[in-house]
Amino acid sequence: MSPLLCPTPARWLDRALGDLDTLLLDHAHCEKKAASTVLALVFRAPEMELSGALSRMAREELTHFEMALRELKRRGLPYEKLPPSAYAGRLAAACRKRPESEGLLDAFVAGALIEARSCERLALLANAVDDPHLRAFYHALHPAEERHHLLLLEAAERFGDPMPRLAHLAAVEAAIVTEGEDIVRMHA
């Protein structure tokens, strides 16, 4: 079911568990970014049914953002800027931009991969963290990210056969994840 070509390396979870505060701050920014990215797709793909589904998804991502803010507050942490990992930028760099139909197909496929990776990592975190509040938070988000990855993959089909690009971009995503980054981020 998952489009991911490799599991998250064990060192990512070790690093994340070692600094859950930074992970949570980055997570808040990721949910905000997800909402903004999906809203941008509403502008780029003006089809009524798809726009409705994407609008609901954007609102759901904003709800996740607010949930992450509440977790930050509960832990007494500030909400402040944090440089993102290179993950999303590297995946975007592998996407075609023109013509628009190909750009949209790639944007939806890349989005689906990011959602699928989030989904995989939320499950890892939900099973590994000790803090019961944080466990519940990760458990609560997991099903939504599963739905989001399926929605984006289905949306991609409106713009052509997504399978060749899914194979290519999933390989790029797996290479980025396998290489990893020496920082604590949801997608490092």
Ligand SMILES: [Fe+2]
């Ligand atoms: Fe989310």
Ligand SMILES: [Fe+2]
């Ligand atoms: Fe999502």
